[in-house]
Amino acid sequence: MLEPWKQTLRSVLIAGITGILCYAPATAQQTTPKQEDPSLEIYRSSATRINDLVNTKLDVRFDYAKRYLYGKAWVTLKPHFYTTDSLTLDAKEMEIKQVELVKGGKNTPLKYTYDGSQLHIQLDRSYKAAESYTIYIDYISKPEEIKAQGSAAITDAKGLYFINPDGAEKDKPVQIWTQGETEANSVWFPTIDKTNQKTTEEISMTVDKKYVTLSNGKLVSQKNNADGTRTDTWKMDLPHAPYLFMMAVGDYAIVKDQWKGKEVNYYVEKAYAPYAKAIFGNTPEMLTFYSNLLGYEYPWVKYSQVVARDYVSGAMENTTATLHGDFVQKTSRELLDNNHYDEAVIAHELFHHWFGDLTTAESWSNLTLNESFADYSEYLWLSYKYGKDMADDHAYKAMKSYLQFTQYAGDRDLVRFHYHDKEDMFDAISYQKGGRILNMLRNVVGDSAFFKSLNVYLKTNAFKSAEAHQLRLAFEEVSGQDLNWFFNQWYFGQGYPVLDISSSYDATAKKVTVTVQQQQAGDKVYRLPVAIDIYANGKKQRHNVIIDSKVSTFTLPSASQPDLVNFDADKVLLAVKKENRDISTYVFQYSHAPQYLDRREAIEACLKEQAANAEARKVVLAALKDKFYGLRALTINGLKLDDPEMKAQALPVLRTLAEKDESSTVRAAALTQLGTLQDIQLTSLFETATKDSSYAAAGAALEALAALDLDKAYALGKQLEKDSRGALSTAIVAVYAKKGSENDIDFFAKTFNDASGQEKVDAAVLYLTILAKVDNTDAVLKGVEQIQKMAKLFNNKMINEGLAGMLLPIADSKAKQASIASADKKAGLLKQSDYMKKVAGELKN
Known part of the structure; x- marks a missing residue:
């Protein structure tokens, strides 16, 4: 078990890093009052279109030492409607060398002013809407001079990133990559950096011959140069938004695939080339699935995916060239424990190529038109490929993420025209809440109408930008229904219903009365179409009702006392529900109601x-063999083995699950639960399980063994080091933290360096544990520096404060040790203490 402060730090990471994409219910929902933040008074409209982008042609080369991009841009535009004689381009922290009009085969200098953020150009004359013109700009991009802040979702806004440019970090590749969302691509090329602009594109990149490149569209030429460089030209013939432009440069392996004659390529670090198909190999099937589901075939010329080191987000749907953080690079053994999480990310970014890239939210206020669909695509793919239980589990956790988000950040409208900063739109409301709202809309109109409406929306708005009302109009056109009530309630409002549900049976009248009270704070009353299933006499009868008042009462027929009144039988409501019913109904529900959430609710009760309760215990024991691994693991984790009867009945099942269950998640959960018994008779089981093919199961076994025999666990850890990642590495360092010494510190550093996301913060916690024990000043300073770099990359205030809270008591302890240490050790200990305090102070600020 983690110590309380470690648990706090872990929960902080869950809230701070996976709040999107990447939580507990409550009835109180608060937002920041406008008077406390004047920026909330600003109406965030769509950008006014004075000039429209038509084509963007770039010629770029890179200075690794200075971290500069030397660029030439030819930007073709035309007035949107009104005649204009001027142009404003976004161009952040550039050095502008020339601005010229390209006309009649020659360039003519133009007058301009530049304020470090925007380039204001006076054209040679007034242009009408039908007239296009081309501007040439010679410039230098200096991304390291950008002061813009990122967000919880996208932690930096430099636009262009040089990774390990001098090659000083031996275990890190040299890479260049870009991140455009929200408006950071205008750091590396001048443009109108707004979502309601669309442009075709051509990019020529001059790079060292040893590197490969990737950009949007098709690679149309490669030219070797006399100086040992090569110029690659990528061309995009279909228009897309400027924030979706991308470049990537590095020593990648390109693993090739295809779909209907189109290139489907995977750019990975060479060590991961053998695993690329295991990681990304379902992409062609996804392309077929989504194309068929939407009735709109994937429209772009290719689909590539590239992995970036030190990426500032989870993944990004750059048109035809998605960029992923390096967390997706996994060996076959690591993938055993992934439970298709990374595959959901891959599906998410691909679906953006319809919702976001093809049809783009016209403003950040409408971001959910991009992100809610990408979020919901994860559900669609998991359901199709792995079954509805897995999809429902994924959706349930997404809903919990949103509900927990409201606890520390308050709630807001899904489509919101008032926000502090555009970066704030990237939250659990735009993503997870939006995805759950789409699922409810699907339930309201039915499957056929839902997917036909998406088809109409895409066809109507292809290669254009759109707002939420256009989505509504597509659904109304197909369904024939007025859906203003749904969109006003869910898209242009905030919050969620809190429902108290009770039922009673009148044997004389043979009627069931169901009463639903809406108990959310405030005056808002939700309209909720919902299904109620009544189970009686071995039969199920469905009743579709509409809740539309603070207290709604429904009288429904039933020939006998129901075994179960199953409210929200389709399990689609985004709501907090309290059901007032007897445990016997949950016992019945587990065996008779079919949905994942039916079984989950019953198991939890x-x-x-x-x-x-003996009947409840029977359900728990049955649930240990539930058909879905997630519910088996849930049940294992909830067992009370301090109850003698439960222990006696569950122990044989747990042993079997630990040894033989097909799911590594279940094996790991069973081993962890068995470990709580600290039973010496289980030693051989744990020892054997440390050789499990799953890192998660092997790690759980090692930690369980350590509680029985720390010396044996330490010795086994030494043997397992050579092939350890993820949970197994974490388990090894946990053992070393208890028994290890300065000699083990290299493994702590390696584990920390290899980890990403959640695992990296877990590794940081354990890294600090060993750094607190050792006297090697160089090793301690290096370790603290590594952790500080991680914190800068995550750029999350709560995580930083958690790490600072760990560093300060360690620093105090080092100072106390120094006060009684010999002269030769005193200086080193004080240096460690001072450095930790310095880093803690920087993290707090």
Whole structure:
């Protein structure tokens, strides 16, 4: 078990890093009052279109030492409607060398002013809407001079990133990559950096011959140069938004695939080339699935995916060239424990190529038109490929993420025209809440109408930008229904219903009365179409009702006392529900109601009663063999083995699950639960399980063994080091933290360096544990510096404060040790203490 401060730090990461894409319910929903933040008074409209981008041609080369891009741009535009004699381009922190009009085969200098953010150009004359013109700009991009802040979702806004440019970090590749969303691509090329602009594109990149390149569209030429460089030209013939432009340069392996004659390529670090198909190999099937589902075939010329080191987000849907953080690079053994999480990310970014890239939210206020669909695509793919249980589990966790988000950040409208900063739109509301709202809309109109409406929306708005009302109009055109009520309630409003549900049976009248009270704060009353299933006499009868008042009462027929009144039988409502019913109904529900959430609700209710109620205990024991691995693991984690009867009945099942279950998640959960018994008779089981093919299961076994025999666990850890990642590495360093010494510090550093995302913060916690024990000043300073770099990359205030809270007591301890240490050790200990305090102070600020 993690110590309390470690648990806090872990929960902070979950809230701070996976708040999107990447939580507990409550009835109180608060937002920041406008008077406390004047920026919330600003109406965030779509950008006014004075000039429209038509084509963007770039010629770029890179200065690794200075981290500069030397660029030439030819930007073709035309007035949107009104005649104009001027042009404003976004161009952040550039050195502008020339601005000229390209006309009649020659360039003519133009007058301009530049304020470090925008380039204001006086054209040679007034141009009408039908007249296009081309501007040539010679410039230098200096991304390291950008002061713009990122967000929880996209932690930096430099636009252009040089990774390990001098090659000083031996275990890190040299790379260049870009990140355009929200408006950071105008750091590396001048443009109108707004979502309601669309342009075709051509990019020529001059790079060292040893590197490969990737950009949007098709690679149309490669030219070797006399100086040992090569110029690659990528061309995009279909228009897309400027924030979706991308470049990547590096020593990548290109693993080739295809779909209907189109290139489908995977750019990975060479060590991961053998695993690229295991990581990305379902992409062609996804392309077929989404194309068929939407009735709109993937429209772009190719689809490539590239992995970037030190990426500032999770992944980015750059048109035809998605960029992923390096967390997706996994060996076959690591993938055993992934439970298709990374595959959901891959699906998410691909679906953006319809919702976001083809049809783009016309403003950041409408971001959910991009992100809610990408979020929901994860559900669609998991359901199709792995079954509805897995998809429902994914959706349930997404809903919980949104509900927990409201606890520390308050709630807001899904489509919101008032926000502090555009970066704030990237939250669990735009993503997870939006995805759950789409699922409810699907339930309201039915499957056929839902997907036909998406087809109409895409066809109507292809290669254009759109707002939420256009989505509504597409649904109304197909369904024939007025859906203003749904969009006003969910898209242009905030919050969620909090429902208290009770039922009673009148044997004389043979009627079931269901009462639903809406108990959310405030005056808002939700309209909620919902299904109620009544189970009686071995039959199920469905009743579709509409809740539309603070207290809604429904009287429904039933020939006998129901075994179960199943409210929200389709399990689609985005709501917090309290159902007032007996444990016997949950016992019945587990065996008879089919949905994942039916079974989950029953398991959770029965786990609470497992010691006191024999029927509940039977459900718990049955759930240990549930068909879905996630519910098996949930049940294992909730077992109360301090109850003698439960222990006696569950122990044989747990042993079997630990040894033989097909899911590594279940094996790991069973081993962890068995470890709580600290039973010496289980030693051989744990020892054997440390050789499990799953890192998660092997790690759980090692930690369980350590509680019984730390010396044996330490010795085994030494043997397992050579092939350890993820949970196994974490388990090894946890053992070393208890018994290890300065000699083990290299493994702590390696584990930390290899980890990403959640695992990296877990590794940081354990890294600090060993750094607190050792006297090697160089090793301690290096370790703290590594952790500080991680914190800068995550750029999350809560994580930084958590790390600072760990560093300060360690620093105090080092100072106390120094006060009694010998002269030769005192200086080193004080240096360690001072450095930790310095880093803690920087993290807090």
